[in-house]
Amino acid sequence: MMRKAVLLSFVFMFAPFQLSAEQLPQGETPSEQQAAEELADQAGEPEFDPEPFLNSMIALRSVTLTCDPFVGGDPARRTDGLVAYFEALGQELPDVSDAETQASLRRFVGSQAAMLCQSMLEEAFSRYDAAATAYENNRPDVWPPAPAATPGPWCSANYCLDR
DSSP, X not given: OHHHHXXXXXXXXXXXXXXXXXXXXXXOOHHHHHHHHHHHHHHOOOOOOOHXXXXXXXHHHHHHHXXXXXXXXXXXXXXXXXXXXXXXXXXXXXXXXXXXXXXXXXXXXXXXXXXXXXXXXXXXXXXXXXHHHHXXXXXXXXXOOOOOOOOOOOOSSGGGTTO
């Protein structure tokens, strides 16, 4: 629910550049839908859907906060740019750490938890990188650039035996 609110806030902030009737939340009146369509038509910009990019940012931040206690390399600090991105838009990125996953990881031996987190981090950074590249290539000029988020070495020994 919180993710949808963040996404909708972003979409409405840049509404003149990309909203179409299909992207409006349900329950809007036809006159509001019609006004949004007219604004989108007037902008003359091709429609760009930022949702995959925003989802990848939120997912990456979630994984970094969830796995921060289990790996080295300070993954949460490496994604501080994501928080700054939302702050620049006047939005607050909610605490998206996954307490249930953290509780499950605590049941494992340290190196096993670190290996699982390493895998989740690598996947989340890869998805974010792909989404950020697409965003940078297609975003309107008035939209802010994608924030930097750098993956790192999460374990210093093979199979995370150092954890």
